[in-house]
């Protein structure tokens with residue numbers, strides 16, 4: 184445990200030290216930069232792409248892309264993507280590295296401010312910034328990204344938004360999140376003439392669910408939202424009917440199926456819930 188703390192600290196100290204050295208030596212760009220240029224070790228790049236399961240079909244955006252290594256490694260796995268960096272020298276270097284790696288048709292590097300970037304097409308966002316920069320970026324991530332979009336950050340967390348996964352590689356932290364659908368509020372649906380009302384409270388990917396059928400309260404277990412997928416189990420304590428709900432949330436609709444088990448019989452019904460109050 185002591186070793187862990189010492190290594191984490193020294194990694195952070197190195198990061199801050201390079202920020203001051205850069206600020207002193209490169210006044211032209213450093214004054215505008217929110218984060219200095221320090222590259223992610225290749226082993227950590229691979230760990231980031233592994234935890235986010237990056238592959239063909241993905242579009243990866245690295246915010247503060249440095250020499251382009253993360254987007255280039257993603258392209259080598261069959262993804263497309265682009266990087267954004269405020270420093271034009273880094274943008275030129277990244278484009279040259281993409282040519283050398285033979286992936287220049289799959290990637291682009293754009294000069295710009297990461298806070299102003301259009302990131303809406305990303306399936307994966309990668310970050311190696313500071314904690315306070317992650318926190319400033321968080322509202323933009325929730326505004327622009329579709330539920331299910333994956334985010335990976337090297338060394339810096341998102342504060343109160345706990346990671347869905349956390350791995351260590353080469354003494355570095357790698358944090359992974361999935362943008363959850365917003366399912367807060369009251370939802371209603373009917374099956375076989377029975378009216379269900381569901382009240383959902385949500386704190387990022389953590390949800391609590393209260394469910395009633397007619398005027399009876401059901402007992403709910405294992406509520407979860409992962410990207411746009413919603414699931415939970417419920418039981419009617421009076422008639423011992425058990426329910427397994429699984430569906431996709433899309434704006435003010437949740438659409439999927441419910442398994443209803445009574446004794447030894449299970450049947451499947453469609454589950455179409457409508458948002459009534461947020």
Ligand SMILES: C[S@@+](CC[C@H](N)C(=O)[O-])C[C@H]1O[C@@H](n2cnc3c(N)ncnc32)[C@H](O)[C@@H]1O
Nearest residue numbers: 216217218221222223247249268269296297311
């Ligand atoms: C720690 S480096 C990370 C480089 C690369 N993502 C990696 O992991 O190897 C941070 C990068 O962010 C860039 N940067 C800093 N502030 C920025 C901003 N406001 N907009 C865009 N890029 C920025 C810096 O120029 C630098 O290349």
